[in-house]
Amino acid sequence: MTRLAAILLLTATALPVRGDDWSRVWPDPIGDAVFRRTDAGNDGLLPPGDPIDLVTVEVNSWSSPTPTTDPYSGSPVSNGHLLRLRLEFDGLVSPPGPLGVGQAGGNYDPFLFGPRPVYGFIEFDVDKDKDSGGELWSVAQGRFLASVARFGTTPAGSISERVAVWRNHINSNFNSGPQFERSGAEFAFTLCGCWVPTIISQSGVANDTFEVGETWILRGRFFERAISFSSLSAFWGGSDFGLFDPLVDVRWRHDALLDRTIVELVFPLTMQGAALLAGQPVQEADNSLLNHTSMQEALVDLADNATFATGNLRTLWHEWENQNPFDFLAPGEWRVTALIGTAYTGPEADARYVWTDIGFGLTPGDVNGDGLAGSGDRTQVDAFISQYDGGTWDCDGIVDGRVTLCDFANNFCLYDFNYDGVIDACDASTLGHGADLNHDGMLNFFDVAAFLQDFSAQSTSADWNSDGMLNFFDVSAYLQVFSAGCP
Numbered sequence: 001m002t003r004l005a006a007i008l009l010l011t012a013t014a015l016p017v018r019g020d021d022w023s024r025v026w027p028d029p030i031g032d033a034v035f036r037r038t039d040a041g042n043d044g045l046l047p048p049g050d051p052i053d054l055v056t057v058e059v060n061s062w063s064s065p066t067p068t069t070d071p072y073s074g075s076p077v078s079n080g081h082l083l084r085l086r087l088e089f090d091g092l093v094s095p096p097g098p099l100g101v102g103q104a105g106g107n108y109d110p111f112l113f114g115p116r117p118v119y120g121f122i123e124f125d126v127d128k129d130k131d132s133g134g135e136l137w138s139v140a141q142g143r144f145l146a147s148v149a150r151f152g153t154t155p156a157g158s159i160s161e162r163v164a165v166w167r168n169h170i171n172s173n174f175n176s177g178p179q180f181e182r183s184g185a186e187f188a189f190t191l192c193g194c195w196v197p198t199i200i201s202q203s204g205v206a207n208d209t210f211e212v213g214e215t216w217i218l219r220g221r222f223f224e225r226a227i228s229f230s231s232l233s234a235f236w237g238g239s240d241f242g243l244f245d246p247l248v249d250v251r252w253r254h255d256a257l258l259d260r261t262i263v264e265l266v267f268p269l270t271m272q273g274a275a276l277l278a279g280q281p282v283q284e285a286d287n288s289l290l291n292h293t294s295m296q297e298a299l300v301d302l303a304d305n306a307t308f309a310t311g312n313l314r315t316l317w318h319e320w321e322n323q324n325p326f327d328f329l330a331p332g333e334w335r336v337t338a339l340i341g342t343a344y345t346g347p348e349a350d351a352r353y354v355w356t357d358i359g360f361g362l363t364p365g366d367v368n369g370d371g372l373a374g375s376g377d378r379t380q381v382d383a384f385i386s387q388y389d390g391g392t393w394d395c396d397g398i399v400d401g402r403v404t405l406c407d408f409a410n411n412f413c414l415y416d417f418n419y420d421g422v423i424d425a426c427d428a429s430t431l432g433h434g435a436d437l438n439h440d441g442m443l444n445f446f447d448v449a450a451f452l453q454d455f456s457a458q459s460t461s462a463d464w465n466s467d468g469m470l471n472f473f474d475v476s477a478y479l480q481v482f483s484a485g486c487p
């Protein structure tokens with residue numbers, strides 16, 4: 001019997017995981033979503049409506065009284081055998097249609113299921129170790145650390161050193177800094193548009209368009225282990241040999257009363273959890289994704305094969321060598337990041353996604369990773385302008401107190417807070433808070449009204465000086481930026 005099978009059989013009725021944090025909600029501010037195009041020229045056609053706004057991501061160790069018929073009904077528990085992932089978006093959000101890549105072939109139809117398709121990646125660092133997990137260049141260039149700078153911020157802590165500050169940092173040399181490939185993530189919930197989901201059931205008029213108040217069940221490869229782990233894995237039955245990306249069912253539900261879209265996945269943490277969902281006896285673990293599978297199985301495979309990793313893969317794998325996978329199945333202890341977006345109305349030759357939101361705990365204008373936006377960040381912006389103004393990377397080639405980005409927005413920069421393709425005094429003064437609050441490209445009374453509404457509602461988005469309080473100084477800070485004409 002293999003070590004994999006032995007461990008799984010011995011632990012079929014219990015989950016020996018250290019820690020007591022089995023559930024966690026990751027909130028994201030409502031109203032912070034903005035369009036961040038990725039095409040050269042920053043002029044690709046956007047879908048109608050507001051940018052897609054992520055509200056929360058919730059992860060639970062889960063128990064359901066009806067696992068075979070309705071696994072989404074249940075409650076968080078300690079030592080559960082199931083993972084429940086719950087995403088919540090503001091407004092009606094459509095499932096993603098194909099973007100003409102991967103298994104989708106050349107079929108570009110993002111609006112296959114509705115007018116507001118959502119794309120993106122929720123990544124899970126299950127061991128909370130930034131030095132284990134991540135992706136190689138071909139995949140990592142479309143994930144969180146390679147894209148978060150488009151929003152004028154970095155995550156707090158030492159991981160900020162791995163953020164791609166501007167497009168020049170995204171290259172195929174794994175060993176060059178910053179190492180945005182090394183995110184620490186072992187798993188991801190993916191809305192990539194690289195395959196066409198299958199509709200298993202749908203309520204309402206059943207016209208294959210996701211509409212107000214409807215509930216759907218979609219089947220697809222929504223949950224995957226990091227693709228970088230595939231080369232040393234013997235898993236089969238996925239989209240390619242070595243990949244851990246089983247077909248899973250995801251519930252897509254619109255709450256008409258709250259006008260929120262809820263996306264839910266229930267996936268086995270253990271082989272017993274897989275048996276519960278299937279309504280069958282516990283199966284012995286193997287390398288097939290066509291029968292019972294679980295995160296436990298994926299992590300044991302990872303720990304077993306880490307010793308064989310070499311080169312760049314060794315950098316991503318080595319911390320998993322000799323680890324006990326059962327120490328990492330408490331979802332509330334995971335580190336989670338989110339990168340959310342939508343698609344262009346028509347295919348762009350040099351871009352796939354339009355990003356709209358990121359998470360979590362990020363401060364606009366924080367470029368030094370200390371969790372605050374202040375004088376230290378302003379100093380970095382000024383230093384960047386001083387260093388590059390009129391140089392090779394300044395597209396206008398003129399020393400004029402500003403750095404113009406060529407081929408914007410394919411070529412982005414962390415210090416371009418208002419995402420207009422120019423790093424200048426407006427970016428230094430706003431520190432990530434542009435005055436165009438309704439994002440219509442103009443500064444007028446409606447923006448002032450939007451600020452006053454946030455201020456009256458005691459919203460954290462009105463804390464313009466980032467001191468944790470709402471008072472006259474925030475009003476003054478906003479009016480100063482508005483008066484300067486900084487969008």
